[in-house]
Amino acid sequence: MRYVQSSVTAETWEPFVVGDRSIGEVHYIREQASDAGRTLVVALWRSSPQTFEYVFEDDETLHLIEGKVQVTYDDGESVTIEPGDIVSFRKGAATTWTVLENSKKLFVVAG
Numbered sequence: 001m002r003y004v005q006s007s008v009t010a011e012t013w014e015p016f017v018v019g020d021r022s023i024g025e026v027h028y029i030r031e032q033a034s035d036a037g038r039t040l041v042v043a044l045w046r047s048s049p050q051t052f053e054y055v056f057e058d059d060e061t062l063h064l065i066e067g068k069v070q071v072t073y074d075d076g077e078s079v080t081i082e083p084g085d086i087v088s089f090r091k092g093a094a095t096t097w098t099v100l101e102n103s104k105k106l107f108v109v110a111g
Contacts, residue, residue, distance in 0.1 A: 004029055008065055008104065010044055023052045024099075039111035046104040053096050058111030061088040067103025072096045 006029045013025040024047030033040035039058050044065075064081045071087075072078040074094045081087055089095070091111065 006044070008044065008106070013046070016045060018052075018054065021052065023047065023050070023054070023097075033110075039109060041109040042107075044104060044106055046102070047099045048102050049099050051096065051098045053094075055095070056089050056091055056093045058109045059089070059091050060107055060109045061086065062105045062107040065104045065106060068100040069103050069105075070098040070100060072098070 006027065010027040013027050015022040016024045016026040024045055027044040028041070029044070030040060030042040047067075062081075063086045064083055066083050068083075069081045070078055071081065071089075072095060074096075079087060
């Protein structure tokens with residue numbers, strides 16, 4: 001397949017499970033890189049208000065489509081993300097996410 005097409009109004013979602021906890025829902029657009037041994041994930045994620053810990057396993061860049069999220073690093077530094085914001089996180093970053101409003105993001109994981 002040469003391309004995959006989706007929409008921010010996707011209708012098919014599945015639980016997004018990290019460890020043993022579901023932290024929202026995900027709609028995968030692409031789940032593997034063209035080159036073996038590399039990581040590439042492109043997906044939509046949505047969540048209702050909640051708080052959870054999250055360690056980035058690879059570099060991740062996101063575009064918040066709707067809602068409001070606060071991401072706090074273990075050292076206390078935080079960033080508040082609002083619709084239209086694009087934020088990039090480095091592999092290994094240990095964070096706590098506080099989803100303040102129903103939220104949806106497009107994210108790309110690469111490694």
